[in-house]
Amino acid sequence: MSASFEQRSEAVIQGIESIDPEFVLHLPSSTLKLVLGHFLDGPGARPDRRIFPIPREEEGISILSGLALAGRRAVMIFQDNGIGNMLTALLTFPQPYHVPIFGIVTRRGGLGEYNSMIHTISERSERLLNAADVRYFQVDGRTPVEDWAPTIQRGYAFAQTTHRPVFVLVNLMGG
Amino acid sequence: MLERPEALRLIDAAFADQPLVLTLGGTIREMLAVVGQKPNHLYCLDAMGQPLAIGLGLSLGVSQRVVVVEGDGSLLMGFSALTTVGHLKPRNLILLVLDNGVYLATGGQPTAARDTDLVGVARACGWAGARDVDSSSDGLREALEWAASTDGPLLMRVPVSTAQPTTDFFLEDPVVLGRAFTDWLVR
Numbered sequence: 350m351s352a353s354f355e356q357r358s359e360a361v362i363q364g365i366e367s368i369d370p371e372f373v374l375h376l377p378s379s380t381l382k383l384v385l386g387h388f389l390d391g392p393g394a395r396p397d398r399r400i401f402p403i404p405r406e407e408e409g410i411s412i413l414s415g416l417a418l419a420g421r422r423a424v425m426i427f428q429d430n431g432i433g434n435m436l437t438a439l440l441t442f443p444q445p446y447h448v449p450i451f452g453i454v455t456r457r458g459g460l461g462e463y464n465s466m467i468h469t470i471s472e473r474s475e476r477l478l479n480a481a482d483v484r485y486f487q488v489d490g491r492t493p494v495e496d497w498a499p500t501i502q503r504g505y506a507f508a509q510t511t512h513r514p515v516f517v518l519v520n521l522m523g524g
Numbered sequence: 525m526l527e528r529p530e531a532l533r534l535i536d537a538a539f540a541d542q543p544l545v546l547t548l549g550g551t552i553r554e555m556l557a558v559v560g561q562k563p564n565h566l567y568c569l570d571a572m573g574q575p576l577a578i579g580l581g582l583s584l585g586v587s588q589r590v591v592v593v594e595g596d597g598s599l600l601m602g603f604s605a606l607t608t609v610g611h612l613k614p615r616n617l618i619l620l621v622l623d624n625g626v627y628l629a630t631g632g633q634p635t636a637a638r639d640t641d642l643v644g645v646a647r648a649c650g651w652a653g654a655r656d657v658d659s660s661s662d663g664l665r666e667a668l669e670w671a672a673s674t675d676g677p678l679l680m681r682v683p684v685s686t687a688q689p690t691t692d693f694f695l696e697d698p699v700v701l702g703r704a705f706t707d708w709l710v711r
Contacts, residue, residue: 372584399584399612401608401611401612402608402611403608404604404607404608405604407573407574407602408577408602408604408605408608410574411571411574411576411577411578411580411581411602411605412577412578412580412581412584412605412608413581414574414578414581415577415578415579415580415581415582415583415584415585416581416582416584416585417581418566418578418581418582418585418702418705418706418709419581419582419584419585419586419709419710420585420706420709420710421584421585423581438571438573438574441569441570441571441572441574442568442571442574442578445569445698445699446698446699446701446702447698447699447702447703448702
């Protein structure tokens with residue numbers, strides 16, 4: 350039996366917490382409500398951690414880059430319909446400068462989607478990232494939920510090891 | 525009217541040992557022509573619209589003052605960062621907007637900045653301080669002294685002329701530039 354939305358959300362929380370980020374940048378997402386709630390109002394809202402909203406994905410890429418240059422641990426959480434927004438920023442600073450930034454990208458537009466439009470951009474996420482030679486890993490309903498948090502933790506480490514932006518795509522809706 | 529190379533010389537002199545994020549194009553080439561390559565300068569070779577947000581990330585990650593030298597066109601491209609800065613209020617962030625009113629590197633097409641009150645926008649976004657700077661060496665010198673002793677975030681709009689001295693292309697590997705800056709920053 351596949352995991353529930355709550356179990357997947359908890360796995361993403363555990364994965365991010367395993368990184369122990371000092372900064373959490375977030376964009377709006379209905380599928381992220383449990384994850385964001387953990388950091389905004391729950392146990393993840395710690396005094397030694399800065400959590401803040403950003404209005405656009407490309408701005409987040411730049412802020413993450415500055416934080417990484419300063420040697421700080423940070424993660425950005427956003428939806429896949431913002432991948433297009435971030436690409437120019439990604440390919441003109443952190444990618445060519447070899448800055449190891451990290452992001453969690455929630456999937457939309459698959460099985461269980463309730464929005465009639467969003468698949469138009471979301472279904473192209475992999476192709477967009479592949480065309481830009483951006484490294485990413487994926488977990489979804491076919492991935493045992495116990496593997497989700499380790500994949501996020503290892504994805505962050507992979508960015509540091511390979512000196513480049515890395516993203517983990519997570520499908521909290523399962524499909 | 526103040527010319528950009530002179531403005532850059534004064535800015536470097538005022539913040540000679542601070543992290544300084546430089547916007548793209550002629551600004552980088554002119555800073556190199558005026559003061560040479562420096563490890564505390566982060567050269568954003570073609571990252572238009574990004575210097576303020578990069579500087580914001582740096583200011584959140586370090587304790588020393590972070591200075592961002594931006595143009596009006598690039599600032600408009602990354603305008604949303606003004607609101608994030610106002611929200612986070614990093615006391616160590618200083619933004620200098622060298623406003624020539626045009627996209628000089630691409631032929632001098634006009635920007636929309638001439639009709640935008642950048643100082644008013646910064647104040648409305650919650651920045652700690654913002655001011656229009658007199659377009660002269662003395663005016664900029666006085667403003668830089670104010671910035672060095674005032675808690676941020678601070679925005680200064682500095683009108684500069686569209687004069688563009690001939691400079692060489694800067695073709696350094698961005699990986700080398702980023703690594704040199706990081707090594708300096710965490711030394």
